[in-house]
Amino acid sequence: MVFHTDNKIIKEHLLTGGFGLEKESLRVNLDGYLSHVEHPFLGNPYIDRDFCENQIEMITDACDNCDSAYREMEIIHKQTVKSLYTLETGREILWPFSNPPFVKGENDIPVAMFEGEQKGKEVYRQYLASKYGKKKMLFSGIHVNYSFDNQLLKEEYLYHSNLSFQEFKDQLYLELAQKIVYYIWMIVYLTAASPILDKSYQKDMSASIYHDLGSARCSEIGYWNDFVPILKYDNVESYVDSIQKYVDDGLLKAASELYYPVRLKPKGLNTNEHLRESGINHIELRVFDLNPFSPIGIIKEDLRFVNLFIVYLMSLDEISLSETMQRDAILNEKAAARFDDSQIFIDGMNIKDKTLSILNDMDHYFDDEASKTTIQYQKDKLKHRYVERIVEQYSDNYVGEGLRVAIDNAIKICKEREI
DSSP: OOOOTTSHHHHHTTTOEEEEEEEEEEEEETTSOBOOSOOSOTTOTTEEEOSBTTEEEEEOOOBSSHHHHHHHHHHHHHHHHHHHHTOTTOOEEEOOSSSOSOOOOGGGSOBOOOOGGGHHHHHHHHHHHHHHOTGGGGOOEEEEEEEEOHHHHHHHHTTOTTSOHHHHHHHHHHHHHHHHHHHHHHHHHHHOOBOBOOGGGSTTOOSSBOTTBSBGGGSTTSSOOSSOOOOOOSSHHHHHHHHHHHHHTTSOSSGGGOOOSEEEEOSSSOSHHHHHHHOOOEEEEEEEEOOTTSTTSOOHHHHHHHHHHHHHHTTSOOOOOOHHHHHHHHHHHHHHTBSOGGGOEETTEEHHHHHHHHHHHHHHHOOSHHHHHHHHHHHHHTTSOHHHHHHHHHTTSHHHHHHHHHHHHHHHHHHOSOO
16 A cells, blocks of 8 residues: 555645653662662653663553653653652663663562552563563663554545555554564664673673674564464454464463564554554554663654654555564564674565665655755764674763663753743
8 A cells, every 4th residue: 555645635734643652761879770669650640660669661542643742751751760760769870772771680679569459460571570570571672652644544545445544554554563563673773772781691791792692672682472473464353363362372371472563553452452442543663772862761753763664664665474474573573672783684685785775765865955864864874783883982971871871861951940
């Protein structure tokens, strides 16, 4: 399904839409150790916990464009940092990397605690801890939730009157999901920012740089099930059934245990049953590392690039992912998460050359200067990737330098008069 960009309304709304961000960060004290103070933001809908009690999750509303989502996350982040740095129980800061700092052991990772009707969340986390180990759950990152602009959808729907509006939306997002899965390696490659692991993460580590990491959480040692899920994208029913089969067979406790780079989600309650009943509302991309070169962990140009990339993918021919293609796509993502890009090949081409080729094609597709500036930022990044800069600046004293960055950011935020 290729958008009718000769339609003025469709073209005007290509780069608007629903954007929501979820950002995880670990709370640490000023000595660089994981905090053991209970979550201090109970009742705040924008600041929750993820896996463990000391892992903050900051959540924006669905915003009208990526810049608005960035600004809202900036506000939530600053409020969080300021509150943590002035806690009566002792100052805390947000760790600026996706990979954790010094970890004393599994007892250093208290599973998030819930009460009453939410007690099931704690039980589920205990299950994850037992199955995957607590340390893996410390990897923190950013999820980007995206939906196309409603005006764009309504206008494009006029060309697809053989479908109901919800069927049209479902088909659109199912197609997009397949394209993103196929090309997700490129997002991982361009945004990887976690090449260093402290030696405390694994006892047999002899150096802080662990093997050949670019993004630990997207690599072989990161967030993955112990099997490669094969999903069906013919329609919502087949998509839900393909996930539910893994639950029924006992391979997953629930659909939320599917550790996959892309998820299709309904509006509201995120369950298989609700997705089946109400259809697809938006898509979630789950592969973004925290970036220490931004005070809030996100580079605005990278977020803008995601928007461009999604629109560009919709201009390409439809992809129907076979089982082999899905397995290859996951292998490509894990390969793109390595550090040494000279040894990474996608479709027989070196990953840097392949990426540049796609960026050049995107440059031809978009004719406005703002988009070209965003694409040029990605091209320039290829000359000196985030992972290379991070190794240069932080590998000699990962925890100490990370602590310095986090404290400097907190002090600067606390000195601001308004957030």
